[in-house]
Structures are given as C-alpha cells and as structure tokens.
Amino acid sequence: MLTRRMLSSAAHVAKNTPDHGRVLTVDKLSPAILNAEYAVRGELVIRAGKLESEGRKIIYCNIGNPHQLGQKPITFFRQVLAATQYPELISSSGLAEDAKARAAEYLANIPGGTGAYSHSQGIPIVRKQVADFITARDKVAAKADPEEIFLTDGASPGIQRVLSLLIDPTLPFSSKAATGKARKHGILIPIPQYPLYSASITLLGGAQVGYELDEERGWELSIDSMKKQVTAARAQGIEPRAIVVINPGNPTGQCLSAQNVAEVINFAEQEGLVVLADEVYQVNTYRADRPFVSFKAEAVKNKSHVELFSFHSVSKGVLGECGRRGGYFECYNIDGAVKEQLYKLASVSLCSNVDGQIMTGLMVQPPKKGDPSFAQYNAEVSELYASLARRAKTLTAALDGLHGMSCNFTEGALYAFPQVMLPAKAVAAAKAAGKNPDTFYCLQMLEETGICVVPGSGFGQKNGTFHFRTTILPQESVMSQVVEKIANFHNSFIKKYE
Amino acid sequence: MLTRRMLSSAAHVAKNTPDHGRVLTVDKLSPAILNAEYAVRGELVIRAGKLESEGRKIIYCNIGNPHQLGQKPITFFRQVLAATQYPELISSSGLAEDAKARAAEYLANIPGGTGAYSHSQGIPIVRKQVADFITARDKVAAKADPEEIFLTDGASPGIQRVLSLLIDPTLPFSSKAATGKARKHGILIPIPQYPLYSASITLLGGAQVGYELDEERGWELSIDSMKKQVTAARAQGIEPRAIVVINPGNPTGQCLSAQNVAEVINFAEQEGLVVLADEVYQVNTYRADRPFVSFKAEAVKNKSHVELFSFHSVSKGVLGECGRRGGYFECYNIDGAVKEQLYKLASVSLCSNVDGQIMTGLMVQPPKKGDPSFAQYNAEVSELYASLARRAKTLTAALDGLHGMSCNFTEGALYAFPQVMLPAKAVAAAKAAGKNPDTFYCLQMLEETGICVVPGSGFGQKNGTFHFRTTILPQESVMSQVVEKIANFHNSFIKKYE
Numbered sequence: 001m002l003t004r005r006m007l008s009s010a011a012h013v014a015k016n017t018p019d020h021g022r023v024l025t026v027d028k029l030s031p032a033i034l035n036a037e038y039a040v041r042g043e044l045v046i047r048a049g050k051l052e053s054e055g056r057k058i059i060y061c062n063i064g065n066p067h068q069l070g071q072k073p074i075t076f077f078r079q080v081l082a083a084t085q086y087p088e089l090i091s092s093s094g095l096a097e098d099a100k101a102r103a104a105e106y107l108a109n110i111p112g113g114t115g116a117y118s119h120s121q122g123i124p125i126v127r128k129q130v131a132d133f134i135t136a137r138d139k140v141a142a143k144a145d146p147e148e149i150f151l152t153d154g155a156s157p158g159i160q161r162v163l164s165l166l167i168d169p170t171l172p173f174s175s176k177a178a179t180g181k182a183r184k185h186g187i188l189i190p191i192p193q194y195p196l197y198s199a200s201i202t203l204l205g206g207a208q209v210g211y212e213l214d215e216e217r218g219w220e221l222s223i224d225s226m227k228k229q230v231t232a233a234r235a236q237g238i239e240p241r242a243i244v245v246i247n248p249g250n251p252t253g254q255c256l257s258a259q260n261v262a263e264v265i266n267f268a269e270q271e272g273l274v275v276l277a278d279e280v281y282q283v284n285t286y287r288a289d290r291p292f293v294s295f296k297a298e299a300v301k302n303k304s305h306v307e308l309f310s311f312h313s314v315s316k317g318v319l320g321e322c323g324r325r326g327g328y329f330e331c332y333n334i335d336g337a338v339k340e341q342l343y344k345l346a347s348v349s350l351c352s353n354v355d356g357q358i359m360t361g362l363m364v365q366p367p368k369k370g371d372p373s374f375a376q377y378n379a380e381v382s383e384l385y386a387s388l389a390r391r392a393k394t395l396t397a398a399l400d401g402l403h404g405m406s407c408n409f410t411e412g413a414l415y416a417f418p419q420v421m422l423p424a425k426a427v428a429a430a431k432a433a434g435k436n437p438d439t440f441y442c443l444q445m446l447e448e449t450g451i452c453v454v455p456g457s458g459f460g461q462k463n464g465t466f467h468f469r470t471t472i473l474p475q476e477s478v479m480s481q482v483v484e485k486i487a488n489f490h491n492s493f494i495k496k497y498e
Numbered sequence: 499m500l501t502r503r504m505l506s507s508a509a510h511v512a513k514n515t516p517d518h519g520r521v522l523t524v525d526k527l528s529p530a531i532l533n534a535e536y537a538v539r540g541e542l543v544i545r546a547g548k549l550e551s552e553g554r555k556i557i558y559c560n561i562g563n564p565h566q567l568g569q570k571p572i573t574f575f576r577q578v579l580a581a582t583q584y585p586e587l588i589s590s591s592g593l594a595e596d597a598k599a600r601a602a603e604y605l606a607n608i609p610g611g612t613g614a615y616s617h618s619q620g621i622p623i624v625r626k627q628v629a630d631f632i633t634a635r636d637k638v639a640a641k642a643d644p645e646e647i648f649l650t651d652g653a654s655p656g657i658q659r660v661l662s663l664l665i666d667p668t669l670p671f672s673s674k675a676a677t678g679k680a681r682k683h684g685i686l687i688p689i690p691q692y693p694l695y696s697a698s699i700t701l702l703g704g705a706q707v708g709y710e711l712d713e714e715r716g717w718e719l720s721i722d723s724m725k726k727q728v729t730a731a732r733a734q735g736i737e738p739r740a741i742v743v744i745n746p747g748n749p750t751g752q753c754l755s756a757q758n759v760a761e762v763i764n765f766a767e768q769e770g771l772v773v774l775a776d777e778v779y780q781v782n783t784y785r786a787d788r789p790f791v792s793f794k795a796e797a798v799k800n801k802s803h804v805e806l807f808s809f810h811s812v813s814k815g816v817l818g819e820c821g822r823r824g825g826y827f828e829c830y831n832i833d834g835a836v837k838e839q840l841y842k843l844a845s846v847s848l849c850s851n852v853d854g855q856i857m858t859g860l861m862v863q864p865p866k867k868g869d870p871s872f873a874q875y876n877a878e879v880s881e882l883y884a885s886l887a888r889r890a891k892t893l894t895a896a897l898d899g900l901h902g903m904s905c906n907f908t909e910g911a912l913y914a915f916p917q918v919m920l921p922a923k924a925v926a927a928a929k930a931a932g933k934n935p936d937t938f939y940c941l942q943m944l945e946e947t948g949i950c951v952v953p954g955s956g957f958g959q960k961n962g963t964f965h966f967r968t969t970i971l972p973q974e975s976v977m978s979q980v981v982e983k984i985a986n987f988h989n990s991f992i993k994k995y996e
Contacts, residue, residue: 023739023770024805026835030666033839041618041845067610082584086576092592095584112565117813117820120539153651153823156847168528170703173671199846205668241521272521307522315615322615323852325651337524341531347539348697349654353851354821 036202039458048452061470064414066320076373077362096373114354120347122151126361133364138297153325153352155313166241169205186238192459194250209233219252242274248281248412251469255412258293269306277310281413283317286389308332314359326356391472398483404494426497438466449485534700537956546950559968562912564818574871575860594871612852618845620649624859631862636795651823651850653811664739667703684736690957692748707731717750740772746779746910749967753910756791767804775808779911781815784887806830812857824854889970896981902992924995936964947983
C-alpha cells in the first residue's frame with residue numbers, strides 16, 4: 001500500500017539530504033519493518049493530503065475518526081476531563097455538579113493527579129469501573145476482576161503487546177527448528193481484516209493465517225474454513241497460536257450471534273489457540289435482533305478453558321475520542337506468570353496516558369438516571385445512535401443499488417465494505433498503470449469527488465474480488481452528497497471501462 | 499530485578515488459575531521477553547506497594563514522578579489543556595485571556611479538536627512550535643524543520659521505535675551470518691544507564707555494549723573507553739550500530755561540556771554509529787558554569803555528517819507532566835527513506851495522544867514577557883528551579899558526608915546516585931539471602947524507613963561497586979526527614995555489618 005514513490009512525494013516527508021555513506025539506510029532495516037503495510041493511512045491518504053494542501057476539499061472516509069467529520073464530544077465526559085486537569089474548575093459554576101463530583105472522585109483516587117505516572121497496569125479506580133461495567137454488561141455468574149484489566153493507549157498498543165507474547169521472531173532460526181522445516185508462529189485473522197493485525201504480525205516476524213468471511217452470507221464466519229486453514233498452515237510448518245475475531249466486524253460490519261461466538265471459543269479450545277476478541281465496536285450495533293454478545297460472556301457461560309484477551313477502546317462507540325488514546329484489555333484464563341510478563345512490559349513504558357485512562361472510566365460509567373447530567377447525556381447519545389443507524393442504512397442501501405456494486409448492510413461498527421465489479425478493461429488499465437485495480441478505482445474516486453476511501457486490498461479480499469472501505473461517519477447533512485458523488489463517479493467509471 | 503517470586507506475591511498480579519494445559523505459558527515466550535528487566539518499577543516498588551497496602555507510609559524516590567511527590571502543575575499549561583478539552587471554557591471568566599487565546603489557536607488548527615486522531619507524525623502547529631523552540635535554543639545557523647520532528651507518547655516510545663530500526667532480531671540467524679560467527683546488532687549505552695535502554699535492547703534482540711562513566715571524575719565519559727568497547731564488541735561478532743548518550747545523565751546527574759558533546763559526535767561519525775541523544779533533562783541543570791548544550795547544536799556547528807535522533811519529553815523539566823505522555827524526537831541527517839519507515843510505523847499506531855501533543859507545544863512555547871500569564875508562570879517556574887537546585891545540593895552533600903558513602907553533586911537531571919561501601923559481612927549476608935548486595939541494602943532501607951529507592955544493579959555499575967538511585971524530588975519540607983532517615987538507616991546498617 002505504502003509505496004516509497006508515493007511517500008516521497010508526500011508533504012509530510014522531509015526532502016532527502018545528500019548521502020554521505022549513511023549508517024542507517026533502508027537496505028539495512030529488517031525485512032519485517034519494510035514489509036509491514038498499513039493502508040488506512042497509506043497511499044490514498046497521502047494523495048488526499050496533497051490535494052488538500054493544494055486547496056481541494058477532502059471528505060475523509062478512510063478512517064473511523066468521528067470528530068474529524070464533525071461528531072461532537074459528549075458534554076459530561078469533557079467537563080470531567082477538564083476539571084481533572086484544572087482542578088480549580090471544581091469550585092467554579094460553569095460545570096455540572098455530577099461532573100465536578102466525578103472529577104473530585106478521580107483526583108482523590110489518583111496520587112499526584114493527572115500529571116503523575118500512574119500504576120503501570122492502570123489506575124486502580126478506573127480498572128474497578130471497567131470490571132463493574134463488564135459484570136453488568138455480561139450478566140454471567142462470575143464477576144469481572146480489576147486485576148485482570150490492563151489499561152492501554154487505545155486498543156492498538158494492547159493488541160500489539162499481546163501479539164508480541166505470541167510470536168517469537170527467532171523461531172524459524174532457533175534450535176527448536178532444527179527439523180529442516182521452516183517454522184513460524186501463525187495468527188489466524190479474518191479476511192477481510194483490519195490492517196493493524198497484518199502490519200503487527202509482519203513487524204513481529206509472524207505469519208498470517210487468513211480465514212475468509214463469506215460475503216454472500218453477510219460476512220458469516222465458518223468454523224470449517226478456519227479448520228482447513230489451521231490444517232494447511234500446520235502442513236507448511238506454521239504453528240498457529242491464536243485467532244483474532246473482530247466483532248462487530250471491521251471492515252465488514254457483521255455482528256456475530258451468541259452461537260457463532262460459542263463455536264469460535266470451542267474451536268479455539270480444541271485447536272489450542274488463544275482468542276483475541278477485538279470488541280471495540282461493541283456499542284455500535286444497528287440491528288435490534290442481533291445484539292452484541294461478548295466472548296467473555298460466552299466463555300464463562302460455557303465454562304470454557306479457552307485463553308482469551310478482549311479489547312475495548314474510547315475511540316469508537318458514541319464517544320469517538322480517538323485523540324485521547326484510551327482503552328483496555330481484559331484477560332480471561334490467562335496464566336499468572338504470563339500476566340506478570342505483561343505487567344513488566346507495561347512498566348517499561350511506565351503507564352498509558354492518564355487522560356485516556358480517565359476517559360475509559362467515563363465511558364464505562366456514564367451518568368445514570370437521576371444524575372444532573374443524565375438528561376443531556378441521554379439526549380446526546382440517543383440522537384447519535386439513531387443518526388448512525390440511519391447513516392448505515394442510507395449508505396449501504398444506496399451503494400447496494402448501484403449497477404456493478406453490491407453492499408451488505410452494516411449491522412455494526414462504523415464502515416461499509418462494498419464490492420465493486422470492475423470491468424475487465426478497468427482491471428487491464430489498472431495493471432498498465434502499475435496499480436492494484438481497487439487502488440486504481442479509489443484513486444480515481446478521490447481525484448474526481450474528493451472522497452477518500454481505502455482499497456479492499458489493504459484489508460484482504462477473496463482473490464479476483466475488489467472492494468473499498470468507507471466509514472458511515474459523514475454527518476447526515478453531508479451524507480446525501482457523499483452518496484450522490486460516489487454514485488456519479490461509479491456510474492461514469494463503469495461506463496468508461498465497460 | 500523483577501523476579502517471578504517477588505511478582506507473584508505482589509498485590510497487582512491476579513492469582514494464578516489452575517492449569518488446564520494452557521497454550522500461553524511463560525516457557526513458550528521468547529527469551530527476549532523473559533530476559534528484559536526494568537528495575538525502576540521492579541522488586542523494590544512491588545514490595546513498597548505491599549507495605550503501603552498494609553498501611554505503611556511510603557516515600558517513592560524510585561522514579562522521576564514529580565507530581566506524585568507534591569510538585570504542582572504550571573497553571574497556564576493546565577488552563578489551556580482544560581479549555582481545549584471543554585471549549586465552552588473559552589468564553590468563561592475563570593481562565594487567563596492568553597490561556598483562552600492559546601486554546602482557541604490550537605482548536606482552530608487541529609481538525610476535529612482533541613478528540614480526533616491527529617496526523618500520525620504529530621499535529622503540524624505543534625511540530626512548528628517545537629522547531630521554533632529548537633531554533634531559538636540552539637542559536638545555530640540552520641533553522642529547525644517541523645518535518646524533522648515526530649511527536650510521541652513521551653520520550654520512551656520514540657526511543658523504542660528508533661531502536662527497532664537499528665536492531666534486526668533475526669540477524670544472528672539470517673543468511674548474512676553464514677560466517678560461522680555469532681552476530682548481533684549492538685547499541686552502546688553508558689554504565690550506569692537508564693534501564694529503558696537495556697530492557698528495550700533485550701526485547702528487540704540486540705546486544706548492549708556498555709561504556710563506563712568515570713565516577714571519580716564526576717561521571718565523565720571517556721572516548722578512549724568507548725573506542726575500546728567498540729573494538730571488543732566487534733571482535734565478539736557484535737555490530738555496534740548506535741550510541742546512546744543521556745545528557746544530563748540519568749541516573750548519574752552529570753552535564754556534558756560542549757567539547758565533550760563534539761567529541762562524541764566525532765567519534766560516532768568515525769565509527770559509523772547513529773547517535774541517540776536522550777535530552778529529556780535539558781532544563782534541569784543546577785551548575786551555572788555548565789549549561790546544557792544540545793547534540794543537534796554541536797552537530798550543526800561542526801558541520802557533522804553524523805546521524806542523530808534527539809529526544810525530549812514533557813515528563814521532566816519544570817512541568818513534570820508524566821501522566822500526559824508527551825514528547826518528541828528530532829531527526830538530524832536521517833535518510834529520507836528511513837523517515838518514511840518511521841512515518842509508516844507511527845501510522846500503524848495512528849497517532850500519539852493529543853493532550854500530550856498539546857502539552858509538548860505548551861512546554862516549548864510558554865507565556866512570554868508581557869503576556870497576562872507571564873508573571874504567574876515566571877513565579878511558579880523560578881521557585882521550582884531554585885527549589886530543585888537546593889534539594890540537589892542538600893541531598894548530595896548530606897549523602898556524601900556519611901561514613902561508607904560517597905556521592906557526586908547532581909549537576910543536572912532529577913537524581914543522586916551515591917556509592918555505598920558495603921562491608922564484606924553485608925555482602926555475605928546478601929548472598930546468603932539470595933540477593934544482590936545493593937538490593938539487600940535497599941530492601942532494608944525500605945523496610946526501616948519507608949523510603950523506596952532503586953538498587954544500582956538495575957542501572958549497571960562497575961563490578962564490585964554498589965549504588966542506589968534516589969530522586970531529588972521530595973518536597974523541601976520532607977527532604978530533611980528523608981536525609982535524616984537515610985542517614986540513620988545507613989549508619990546502623992554499616993555498624994551492624996562492619
């Protein structure tokens with residue numbers, strides 16, 4: 001995705017300086033670094049930045065970054081955050097009483113306030129709030145335990161840290177591998193997937209083992225397909241160690257049924273795989289008959305011995321507080337000595353940022369009925385829920401209705417992932433231009449409409465199919481324009497190459 | 499440092515659950531993870547947490563965490579931060595006019611405000627403020643360039659990212675190594691060093707090449723000693739790729755002269771080493787005739803072709819905003835294609851936290867003479883400077899005056915690193931207890947005084963010598979107690995074992 005040529009032309013990269021026989025040159029970097037790809041902020045975005053710097057208006061649909069597209073923060077959360085940072089506000093008149101009380105509660109429980117390094121695993125009171133939230137959410141027999149929670153700078157660094165436990169980059173070379181067979185640690189990831197996974201697995205020196213989601217059945221996942229992939233990987237000398245499930249799906253938007261979740265847990269336990277449950281979109285569901293079901297809840301209900309990490313974030317949901325970098329992961333049935341290593345790794349980085357930790361606490365314990373801020377909070381959140389559901393419907397229905405495009409309904413998360421049936425001539429033209437056909441299509445969309453989406457090849461897609469990912473995040477006042485612009489572009493593109 | 503036994507007894511680690519033939523167990527983790535050590539939050543701190551949970555009063559001198567020990571945040575910085583988070587405050591009466599204006603300026607220049615992911619390299623206006631600060635600080639011909647600045651979640655993640663470019667963990671096993679000789683990428687680090695370096699180098703699969711600082715000459719660094727270490731490393735099949743210099747020194751507190759800085763640059767250029775200049779304590783200097791001189795300034799002045807990364811942070815200086823996790827690094831003479839890879843790695847993690855980025859902007863562009871907040875800012879900062887200088891002097895003079903202890907004056911940074919002449923009987927008693935002698939000493943100090951320091955073995959020390967690191971951060975009202983308690987403990991310890 002991120003080709004050197006594109007990057008060199010980008011505004012953000014400093015001009016190269018003349019070479020004096022440098023020590024640090026790209027040919028000396030490890031292949032793992034060079035081979036890592038991250039499309040969500042790759043070629044398309046760099047081109048968009050260029051166009052924007054030339055005065056073009058760009059609508060960024062490449063990334064789930066709600067505030068960038070005008071989503072407003074939740075008032076209560078920001079009042080608490082401001083008061084924890086400037087405690088004099090607690091005695092001012094401008095903030096709600098419950099916001100001030102919550103800020104005072106945090107400050108009384110965080111030694112040194114927001115300016116001090118916290119406990120490396122995360123502020124105890126926030127970890128307790130997270131555990132209480134999980135207990136209330138899952139309604140299962142076992143209570144969640146604050147000691148099983150690690151607070152992180154968003155979900156991504158937690159995912160990367162857990163993956164680093166599961167992949168030993170020296171495995172292919174180590175003495176254990178003296179069998180003559182190439183060996184690598186493998187991680188099962190959905191195809192399509194969120195490219196944090198592919199990039200991190202590559203950076204860590206592991207192997208991706210992709211299991212395809214079935215687009216024709218609403219991106220359903222199939223245990224049979226997973227089994228086949230595990231068997232095939234083992235035959236190639238790959239040791240699968242974990243399976244990643246993104247639920248609700250990114251970029252695919254499906255919500256798993258409780259039965260599906262239980263099947264994955266059972267499969268993982270049988271195959272000796274750790275489960276990484278990426279549940280950052282757990283609040284973003286748009287189909288009443290398909291509510292979010294957590295892996296933790298199903299694991300407890302089924303008395304499973306599966307080893308599970310589940311991830312959550314303040315960046316999505318109704319907060320969209322991406323810039324804060326807050327999140328957590330919960331450990332379920334993880335070996336105590338392994339958690340010690342996780343603690344040690346966290347301590348090397350000292351702690352995650354305290355504002356992000358506080359925002360995590362607020363996310364899981366928002367105002368309750370009867371609190372002074374509840375009415376406003378409820379109004380803000382309800383309107384946003386309803387609007388996101390409308391946007392998901394408007395966008396996917398419109399895209400699905402186009403000639404040469406099909407699009408599943410977005411049941412959850414913040415994206416649509418339509419398939420584009422590219423005419424053979426378009427594929428040939430892309431090849432002649434040295435581009436993936438989907439990248440070729442998305443670049444033209446960007447040039448003609450100013451809308452920045454991400455090509456499906458950045459996420460992985462069934463061979464011979466072409467997709468793009470767009471967020472459902474443009475404000476409703478803009479959404480009809482976005483739909484119209486994409487439709488007009490698409491129709492003329494198809495006409496041109498058909 | 500961080501032994502499994504100690505960790506298991508710690509309050510923060512959840513009890514182990516019974517083993518059902520787990521997939522993820524410590525014996526399956528990579529040796530790199532198992533071997534990494536981080537003493538600053540290791541055994542001593544875990545024991546201190548235990549004592550605290552039993553009701554003991556602990557004074558944490560193990561870590562440069564100023565607010566934890568009562569240092570107050572700078573009012574102007576917190577006002578701006580609060581207003582960027584809750585922009586309604588910009589029209590309130592409780593904040594200074596220039597704080598509100600600065601908040602408005604940031605919000606006008608950050609698309610989506612503090613809740614949106616920012617540019618992966620860092621918010622452009624903040625990078626410009628950093629560049630302007632460097633230009634003003636260094637007073638050299640060349641202006642600093644915002645495109646050479648990367649904003650980070652504190653200095654640590656930036657250091658780890660740069661180290662990841664310099665160490666290929668598969669080198670010892672790769673085809674390049676088919677010479678029959680063991681090969682590893684090596685990083686020169688001072689002895690004593692800050693254990694982020696040793697831990698990160700181990701985690702990345704590299705080799706530490708230590709160069710000793712000369713305690714008898716005020717922790718002077720010697721180019722001759724560096725040369726010998728590089729030669730010896732090469733003879734062992736280690737490829738030294740970079741040198742780390744911490745200036746002012748952590749844990750050692752020395753400030754390098756301009757001549758010394760120039761010598762290191764020259765040495766690195768000759769030996770083909772990249773320089774990592776850890777300059778997070780650049781503002782914390784306490785000797786008028788030894789001002790801070792940056793590596794960047796000397797490199798420019800000497801028209802050097804050295805490749806240099808320099809690191810700064812909001813956690814130290816007069817801010818002490820550790821919990822914010824803000825910082826930056828500047829690239830000097832780094833290959834453009836390598837910077838593209840740095841950008842790509844930053845984009846996989848999306849961005850550093852926006853509050854930390856804003857705090858970085860505030861650190862480098864505080865109120866100026868004539869601004870409404872200047873008088874208050876100046877008073878807060880001047881008092882803090884003077885107090886830190888007094889505390890450095892009080893503490894080091896007192897420790898140096900003890901029988902069986904010597905301590906260099908703290909010229910810079912936030913620590914003292916006294917040497918303890920442990921009697922042979924104490925060393926024997928430590929060995930009998932299965933402890934490093936310095937750990938044995940520090941644990942007894944903790945039990946008897948409630949003061950938590952870090953044993954010198956966590957930083958590295960000349961063989962046969964024993965030290966501990968303590969911060970100079972206890973408030974002045976507490977410092978005399980701290981000094982007295984350490985003195986009483988030390989005298990009775992020496993008496994007991996002499």
